[in-house]
Amino acid sequence: MKPQVITLHINGRTHNIALSPNLTLLTVLRDLGYTDVKCGCEKGDCGACAILLNGVAVNSCLVLAWQADEGEIITAAGLGTIENPHPLQTAFSDAGAIQCGYCTPGMIISAKSLLDQKPHPTEAEIRDAISGNLCRCTGYAQIVQAIQSAAEKMADGGEG
Ligand code: FES
Numbered sequence: 274m275k276p277q278v279i280t281l282h283i284n285g286r287t288h289n290i291a292l293s294p295n296l297t298l299l300t301v302l303r304d305l306g307y308t309d310v311k312c313g314c315e316k317g318d319c320g321a322c323a324i325l326l327n328g329v330a331v332n333s334c335l336v337l338a339w340q341a342d343e344g345e346i347i348t349a350a351g352l353g354t355i356e357n358p359h360p361l362q363t364a365f366s367d368a369g370a371i372q373c374g375y376c377t378p379g380m381i382i383s384a385k386s387l388l389d390q391k392p393h394p395t396e397a398e399i400r401d402a403i404s405g406n407l408c409r410c411t412g413y414a415q416i417v418q419a420i421q422s423a424a425e426k427m428a429d430g431g432e433g
Protein backbone atom coordinates (compact mmCIF):
# COMPACT_ATOMS: atom_id res chain seq x y z
CA MET A 274 0.00 0.00 0.00
CA LYS A 275 1.33 3.44 -0.90
CA PRO A 276 2.54 5.41 2.16
CA GLN A 277 0.95 8.76 2.87
CA VAL A 278 2.22 11.62 4.98
CA ILE A 279 0.11 12.87 7.84
CA THR A 280 0.60 15.34 10.68
CA LEU A 281 -0.33 14.54 14.25
CA HIS A 282 -0.14 16.96 17.17
CA ILE A 283 0.40 14.77 20.22
CA ASN A 284 0.72 16.11 23.75
CA GLY A 285 1.92 19.42 22.34
CA ARG A 286 4.46 17.94 19.90
CA THR A 287 4.00 17.85 16.12
CA HIS A 288 4.90 14.71 14.17
CA ASN A 289 4.97 14.43 10.37
CA ILE A 290 4.79 10.74 9.55
CA ALA A 291 4.85 8.68 6.36
CA LEU A 292 2.67 5.66 6.94
CA SER A 293 0.70 2.91 5.34
CA PRO A 294 -3.00 3.88 5.24
CA ASN A 295 -4.10 0.66 6.94
CA LEU A 296 -2.30 1.38 10.24
CA THR A 297 -4.41 2.18 13.28
CA LEU A 298 -3.83 5.27 15.36
CA LEU A 299 -3.03 2.96 18.29
CA THR A 300 -0.17 1.34 16.38
CA VAL A 301 1.21 4.67 15.23
CA LEU A 302 1.06 6.23 18.70
CA ARG A 303 2.88 3.31 20.28
CA ASP A 304 5.46 3.23 17.46
CA LEU A 305 6.10 6.92 18.11
CA GLY A 306 6.81 6.09 21.76
CA TYR A 307 3.49 7.00 23.37
CA THR A 308 3.37 3.68 25.17
CA ASP A 309 1.05 5.01 27.87
CA VAL A 310 -1.58 4.24 25.22
CA LYS A 311 -2.15 0.56 25.92
CA CYS A 312 -2.97 -2.20 23.48
CA GLY A 313 -5.58 -4.57 24.88
CA CYS A 314 -8.20 -6.09 22.61
CA GLU A 315 -7.64 -4.08 19.40
CA LYS A 316 -11.37 -4.26 18.69
CA GLY A 317 -12.99 -1.58 20.81
CA ASP A 318 -13.91 -3.74 23.79
CA CYS A 319 -11.49 -2.78 26.58
CA GLY A 320 -10.83 0.98 26.45
CA ALA A 321 -7.13 0.54 27.24
CA CYS A 322 -6.19 2.50 24.10
CA ALA A 323 -8.41 5.53 24.79
CA ILE A 324 -7.10 8.97 23.91
CA LEU A 325 -8.57 12.42 23.40
CA LEU A 326 -8.77 13.27 19.70
CA ASN A 327 -9.81 16.89 19.19
CA GLY A 328 -11.22 16.82 22.71
CA VAL A 329 -13.27 13.67 22.26
CA ALA A 330 -12.42 10.34 23.93
CA VAL A 331 -11.96 7.62 21.33
CA ASN A 332 -10.53 4.13 21.27
CA SER A 333 -7.44 4.58 19.13
CA CYS A 334 -7.58 0.96 17.94
CA LEU A 335 -10.77 1.83 16.06
CA VAL A 336 -9.33 4.87 14.25
CA LEU A 337 -7.08 4.65 11.21
CA ALA A 338 -4.14 6.96 11.69
CA TRP A 339 -4.84 8.95 8.52
CA GLN A 340 -8.30 9.77 9.88
CA ALA A 341 -6.56 11.72 12.64
CA ASP A 342 -4.51 13.81 10.18
CA GLU A 343 -3.99 17.31 11.65
CA GLY A 344 -5.71 16.16 14.84
CA GLU A 345 -4.91 17.31 18.36
CA ILE A 346 -4.24 14.22 20.42
CA ILE A 347 -3.86 14.04 24.19
CA THR A 348 -2.82 10.82 25.86
CA ALA A 349 -3.13 10.16 29.58
CA ALA A 350 0.54 10.99 30.12
CA GLY A 351 0.03 14.30 28.33
CA LEU A 352 -2.50 15.54 30.88
CA GLY A 353 0.19 16.40 33.41
CA THR A 354 3.85 16.12 34.27
CA ILE A 355 5.77 14.44 37.09
CA GLU A 356 6.22 17.88 38.68
CA ASN A 357 2.67 19.04 37.98
CA PRO A 358 0.36 16.04 37.68
CA HIS A 359 -3.27 16.40 36.67
CA PRO A 360 -5.71 16.00 39.61
CA LEU A 361 -6.97 12.77 38.06
CA GLN A 362 -3.45 11.35 37.96
CA THR A 363 -2.90 12.28 41.61
CA ALA A 364 -6.29 10.96 42.67
CA PHE A 365 -5.81 7.58 40.99
CA SER A 366 -2.51 7.18 42.79
CA ASP A 367 -3.82 8.38 46.16
CA ALA A 368 -6.99 6.24 46.05
CA GLY A 369 -5.16 3.01 45.23
CA ALA A 370 -7.02 2.90 41.92
CA ILE A 371 -3.98 1.47 40.15
CA GLN A 372 -2.89 -2.14 40.51
CA CYS A 373 -1.32 -3.57 37.36
CA GLY A 374 -1.96 -0.18 35.74
CA TYR A 375 -2.86 -1.51 32.32
CA CYS A 376 -6.33 0.02 32.31
CA THR A 377 -5.27 3.24 34.02
CA PRO A 378 -4.44 5.51 31.04
CA GLY A 379 -7.72 4.68 29.32
CA MET A 380 -9.65 5.13 32.57
CA ILE A 381 -8.08 8.53 33.09
CA ILE A 382 -8.95 9.61 29.56
CA SER A 383 -12.58 8.53 30.01
CA ALA A 384 -12.69 10.35 33.34
CA LYS A 385 -11.18 13.49 31.83
CA SER A 386 -13.74 13.44 29.04
CA LEU A 387 -16.53 13.06 31.61
CA LEU A 388 -15.28 15.89 33.84
CA ASP A 389 -14.87 18.17 30.82
CA GLN A 390 -18.60 17.76 30.18
CA LYS A 391 -19.89 17.25 33.74
CA PRO A 392 -17.70 18.77 36.45
CA HIS A 393 -19.96 17.36 39.20
CA PRO A 394 -20.89 13.85 38.07
CA THR A 395 -22.95 11.45 40.12
CA GLU A 396 -21.56 8.00 40.93
CA ALA A 397 -23.90 6.55 38.29
CA GLU A 398 -22.57 8.99 35.70
CA ILE A 399 -18.99 8.07 36.60
CA ARG A 400 -19.74 4.36 36.31
CA ASP A 401 -21.44 4.97 32.98
CA ALA A 402 -18.48 7.02 31.70
CA ILE A 403 -16.02 4.20 32.45
CA SER A 404 -18.33 1.42 31.33
CA GLY A 405 -16.23 0.95 28.19
CA ASN A 406 -13.02 0.56 30.21
CA LEU A 407 -12.30 -2.89 31.59
CA CYS A 408 -10.26 -3.40 34.76
CA ARG A 409 -9.28 -6.91 35.81
CA CYS A 410 -7.73 -5.88 39.12
CA THR A 411 -9.42 -3.24 41.22
CA GLY A 412 -13.13 -4.03 41.31
CA TYR A 413 -13.73 -0.43 40.15
CA ALA A 414 -14.59 1.01 43.61
CA GLN A 415 -11.27 2.82 44.02
CA ILE A 416 -11.45 4.08 40.44
CA VAL A 417 -14.87 5.62 41.04
CA GLN A 418 -13.58 7.08 44.31
CA ALA A 419 -10.56 8.57 42.52
CA ILE A 420 -12.73 10.26 39.91
CA GLN A 421 -15.04 11.65 42.60
CA SER A 422 -12.05 12.95 44.52
CA ALA A 423 -10.51 14.58 41.42
CA ALA A 424 -13.84 16.21 40.58
CA GLU A 425 -14.01 17.70 44.07
CA LYS A 426 -10.43 18.99 43.88
CA MET A 427 -11.00 20.50 40.46
CA ALA A 428 -14.21 22.15 41.68
CA ASP A 429 -12.15 23.63 44.53
CA GLY A 430 -9.96 25.36 41.97
CA GLY A 431 -7.43 22.69 40.96
CA GLU A 432 -6.26 22.40 37.40
CA GLY A 433 -8.58 20.62 34.98
S1 FES B 1 -7.26 -1.94 22.59
FE1 FES B 1 -8.68 -0.47 21.87
S2 FES B 1 -10.51 -0.86 22.93
FE2 FES B 1 -9.18 -2.49 23.53
Ligand code: FES
Nearest residue numbers: 372373408409410
Ligand atom coordinates in the same frame (compact mmCIF):
# COMPACT_ATOMS: atom_id res chain seq x y z
S1 FES C 1 -5.41 -1.97 37.43
FE1 FES C 1 -5.04 -3.85 36.36
S2 FES C 1 -6.52 -3.82 34.76
FE2 FES C 1 -7.06 -2.14 36.01
